[in-house]
Amino acid sequence: MERLLILDGNSLMNRAFYALPPLTNAEKLHTNAIYGFTTMLLKMKEEIKPDYVVTTFDRKAPTFRHKEYEDYKAGRKKMPPELAEQFPVVKELLSKLAINIFEIDGFEADDLIGTLATFAKSKNIEVYIVTGDKDALQLADDNVKIVINKKGMTEKEIYDKKRMIEEFGVTPTQFIDVKGLMGDKSDNIPGVQGIGPKTAFKLIQDYGSVEEVLKNIENINGKKVKENLERDAEKAIFSKKLATIMTNVPVEIDLDAIRSKEEFDSSAVREIFLKLQFKTLLDKIPEVAEERVNHSLEVNYTTIEDLAEFEKAISRINEEVYIISDIEGSNVYSQCNLNKLYLSSDSDYIINVSNMLEKDEIGTKEALKKIFEADNIKKVMNDAKMTYTVLRKMGIDFKNLAFDTAIADYLINPSQKEYNLTDMALEFLNLNLDGEADELRVKEVHVLKKIYEELKKRLKNLNMEELFYNVELPLVGVLSAMEYEGFKIDSEKLEEIGKKVSEQIQKTQDEIFEMSGEEFNISSPKQLGKILFEKLDLPVIKKTKTGYSTNAEVLEKLLDKHPIVEKIMYYRQVTKLYSTYVEGLKQVVDKDNKIHSSFNQTVTTTGRLSSTEPNLQNIPIKSEMGREIRKAFVPENNDSVILSADYSQIELRVLAHIADDENLINAFKHHSDIHTKTASEVFKVPIDEVTPRMRSNAKAVNFGIVYGISDFSLAQDLKISKKEAKSYIDTYFERYPNVKKYLKDIVEQGQKDTFVSTIMNRIRYIPEINASNKMVKSFGERLAMNTPIQGSAADLIKLAMVNVYKRLNSLKLKSKLILQVHDELILNVYKDELNEVEEIVKNEMEKVKELKVPLEVDINVGDTWYEAK
Incomplete structure (x- = not known):
């Protein structure tokens, strides 16, 4: 049996708009409804494999229902402009996908759906109606399936006649009678006052129709129900009429015209997807995926494993080189090693660095220095920080990073999850970079120049050149240096703090057990809920599907109800402190007795840096026990101290x-x-x-x-x-x-x-x-x-970091910048350089940019990070 798929355009767009978070493309067009609708369309096409596909839409013109009942749909909220602007785009997309659109003045999309379904039934075609509106359930039949889109855009329920009867106890056509009695607030259909869904379903189950209910008012239980039915009898009949979907709208239906097309404008669909930034949908349509292959790239390249050939290749590099590095191991300082380099200048190369290092370590390092330490050669990379760090470990000083495409793309599109060259090639050059490992990397380095040129233009157009070239680009090297330096840990002190915290956990646990009168798993919300709300009879603040809520917000509201609550809050605080910052830090101390945290430049939308492996920015400072953790962070050696420089009220x-x-x-x-x-x-x-x-x-x-x-x-x-x-x-x-x-x-x-x-x-x-x-x-x-306040503060401290780092380096000082925590810079300072470094840091931070108010910096020095605060 052939199949017809009917999509209720307005209903699905509306549901997608409210189900998905706000999304916009680079042109600031809202796209969440289009994305949700398109995802549902592709999913249903894949599951149902229809022979025919149509989408119906409402028109703005009044329908016959408005003419019969002036208040029909009165009071309904006007469509938000950010949803309205998405309809023309989705219609254009459907047109390029060769999917017919049905809309006609004077009739609703529901009426067109009913007419199409009835026509298809007469031709022995199975029908699937996809909608978020339960009104369509009245159309269900043995061969007419109603697919009700439910939670978000991911869950759905499918109803035919049999399931309707099983679930609701009425037939699909009787569903109209139910609506006649109970009305519909969303459409402003009056129904019978005082009759809700429960009564309406029961009456139709007992009597079969609105008309039969009205004939049998005397036999119905309940004085009030009888009065309401007698008073609103005409409204019930009229409401039933308003709720009935038409199945004979005067519209021409040509089966050939609505047949699911194998051929459509895949190039135009691809263009629309790229414009909307729907990268994940490009591979969902085979024809569009093929279109991507047609735009793929073929590149000739040379693989070099011999040092002499490598030196010969780099001797031809004069002014500019495009580089991608393959770094072995994870993004963790202690595990990373340089495996391969992919270079593009006059030709494209794969340089097998690890192989050459095994054969001739000194010669390979010297050859690498000729590229990376050359001031006269501009290097263009994507996400260069880890390359800086790996080269530092090898004793190579990376100079003249002219451009980092990941950083530039981040400034232009700060809310993306990642910034890779494959996505950029697709977005900026309409190129699909496919292939395995080496082949893919060579293609990426080959197009790096064009991506760099495109991003350079965009930065200029957005007036972001100062931010990029003076702040973010030089910061790449600064962060790498901080990761390389690391922060020394006193492991004995950390162990001692761990014992202290562990004792606090045990003491607090015993106090909680004493107050509750029994032992239980404090970390189990279910067990804790029973203690608080059943045994101790505290007022229930919030319930979840699994029982009582015991989250922080709930405990805060219960603080004055029982002393146990404060103990539970403290218990949670110290157990987290122990697992995350005592045991957690022990796991990441390197063999040099330092923690080498990773600093991330392209993660936050505000411009702030983030820190991972471990996150040193989140060590608790509000509690004394949290602050104790900082006692384990110590200077490099006995000749050094920790210096903390903190902006005073910068925001x-x-x-x-x-x-x-x-x-x-x-x-x-x-x-x-x-x-x-x-x-x-x-x-x-x-x-x-x-x-x-x-x-x-x-x-x-x-x-x-x-x-x-x-x-x-x-x-x-x-x-x-x-x-x-x-x-x-x-x-x-x-x-x-x-x-x-x-x-x-x-x-x-x-x-x-x-x-x-x-x-x-x-x-x-x-x-x-x-x-x-x-x-x-x-x-x-x-x-x-x-954002302008927090983001500006982030810009200023980043610029200060760059300036402090440059001054320390230019003066060839031993003291180093080792950490940044929001408005605070931490340095390891040699005692014989202390006065000079204090002056440099204070001066560079306070004079970083001229504002209408003075910037002030508080400087503290100590033998631990704790003392320096």
């Missing part, structure tokens, strides 16, 4: 600069304690009468403003009333009016551009800011307020 200073607020600028210019000053303003007391609590609350207001805090959130944070929190915020804005103006202006700018930028023009796209969902939109607005 608030950046806010003062960006907002150009005179009062805030003056506070910093006069070196006032900004939190005390704000407390004085907000609480309207003289500065010398500000209490520690007032200052603490003002600090929460200051930092809350930076993150777009609401009065509700501030009230929760400070445990005060919403009214009081609002008065704090209002008073703050009275004293700092330009801050209020800035926050308003940046949100409006974000809504207009769908991105915001930092002082150095780092861009962050915020599609959420125009979302229809209020929570998503609010989140987008907070991002718009905070």
